[in-house]
Amino acid sequence: MKKLTLLSLLALILMTSLLGCNAMRGAGKDIENTGKHIENVGK
Secondary structure: OHHHHHHHHHHHHHHHHHHHHHHHHHHHHHHHHHHHHHHHHOO
16 A cells, blocks of 8 residues: 555656646746747837
């Protein structure tokens, strides 16, 4: 039972960290696109 609980917890942590990386990558792209739009407005 302890092995199953530990394995489940480890899988949950792994999935959370992978989703967090994708979210941060997406946020970075959104910020970059916003910056490009702001630069184009000034031209």
